[in-house]
Amino acid sequence: AQSVTQLGSHVSVSEGALVLLRCNYSSSVPPYLFWYVQYPNQGLQLLLKYTSAATLVKGINGFEAEFKKSETSFHLTKPSAHMSDAAEYFCAVSDQAGTALIFGKGTTLSVSS
Amino acid sequence: GAVVSQHPSRVICKSGTSVKIECRSLDFQATTMFWYRQFPKQSLMLMATSNEGSKATYEQGVEKDKFLINHASLTLSTLTVTSAHPEDSSFYICSAHDRAHSGYTFGSGTRLTVV
Numbered sequence: 001a002q003s004v005t006q007l008g009s010h011v012s013v014s015e016g017a018l019v020l021l022r023c024n025y026s027s028s029v030p031p032y033l034f035w036y037v038q039y040p041n042q043g044l045q046l047l048l049k050y051t052s053a054a055t056l057v058k059g060i061n062g063f064e065a066e067f068k069k070s071e072t073s074f075h076l077t078k079p080s081a082h083m084s085d086a087a088e089y090f091c092a093v094s095d096q097a098g099t100a101l102i103f104g105k106g107t108t109l110s111v112s113s
Numbered sequence: 114g115a116v117v118s119q120h121p122s123r124v125i126c127k128s129g130t131s132v133k134i135e136c137r138s139l140d141f142q143a144t145t146m147f148w149y150r151q152f153p154k155q156s157l158m159l160m161a162t163s164n165e166g167s168k169a170t171y172e173q174g175v176e177k178d179k180f181l182i183n184h185a186s187l188t189l190s191t192l193t194v195t196s197a198h199p200e201d202s203s204f205y206i207c208s209a210h211d212r213a214h215s216g217y218t219f220g221s222g223t224r225l226t227v228v
Contacts, residue, residue: 034217043119043206043219044157051215090156098210100147101217105156 002027004091006104014112019078021107023065023091026072033074034092034101035065044090050074051097061085086111115141115211119220126197126227134192134223136207142187143209148180151204151222160205163190197227 007022025031032051036044048059055067065076074091088108092101116139126132136146144165149157161171161182169182179201181193190209194201207220 036219041204041222041224043117043221044208045219046216049216097215098145098212100159100162101208102159103149103157108154 002031002093002095002102004033004093004102004104006089006091006107008107009105010108010110012110012112013081015083016080019063019076019081019085019109021076021089021091021109023074023076023104024072025074025091025093027093027095029095032094032097033065033067034094035059035063035074035076036090036092038088038090038106047076047089081109081111083111083113085109115209115214115216115218117143117207117209117218117220119207119223121223122221123224124226126225128198128227129196131193131195132197132225134194134205134207134225136190136192136209136220138188138209138211138218141209141211141213143190144187144212145210146184146190147208147210147217148182148190148192149206149208151206153204157206160192194225197225199227201225202227 003026005024034049035047048057050067058064063078091104118137146163148160160175161169163169163184171177184190206222
C-alpha cells in the first residue's frame with residue numbers, strides 16, 4: 001500500500017527565505033504525487049502534481065517540486081517565502097489515476113517578517 | 114477549472130439527529146468521489162470511496178451504517194451522519210476525480226459540531 005511521510009510537522013522561515021517542505025513516498029508502483037495547501041477552515045488547493053512526465057514540476061504561486069525516484073522523495077520548494085504562504089501543506093499519493101489520495105500528516109509553514 | 118461545491122459549510126446539530134452533507138461537481142462528471150474526515154491540526158483520513166450508481170467502499174474502522182454515502186448521479190454525492198454524537202464533530206471534506214484533467218478537486222469542507 002502506498003503512503004507518504006512528511007518530515008517536520010512545523011517549518012518556520014523568514015520572509016524572503018527559501019521554503020523546503022519534505023515528502024517521502026512509499027509505493028509499489030510508479031506513483032502519482034501531489035502537494036496541496038490548506039488555509040484554516042477551508043478545503044484543499046492543488047499546488048502541483050507529478051504524473052510521470054517531467055521530474056521537475058512547477059506549480060502555482062512559485063512553488064515547485066522534484067520527483068527523485070532514487071530517494072523516493074518529492075520535496076516542495078519555493079525560492080522566496082511570502083507572508084501569504086503561511087498555511088498547512090499536505091503531500092499526497094495515489095498508485096493509480098482515479099483512486100483515493102492518501103495524505104501525509106501535513107506540515108505547518110510559518111513565515112515571519 | 115473543475116469546481117466542487119460542498120454544502121453546508123458549517124452545521125450544528127443536536128446529539129441523536131442526522132445531518133446530510135452534499136458534494137456537487139459543477140462543471141464535470143465525477144464517477145468517483147471520496148469522503149475524508151479531518152480532526153483539528155491533523156491530516157485527512159479517507160472514510161470512503163463513492164462510485165456513481167453503486168455502493169460506497171468504506172475504509173476499515175468506518176461505520177457504514179453511521180456514515181451513509183449516496184452517489185446517485187454523476188454530479189452529486191451525499192454523506193449523511195446518522196444519530197450524530199459529539200465525537201462525530203469534525204471537518205468533513207469531499208473530493209472528486211476529474212478524469213478529463215487527471216486531477217482531484219476538493220470541496221471547501223463542512224464543519225460539523227454535535228452538541
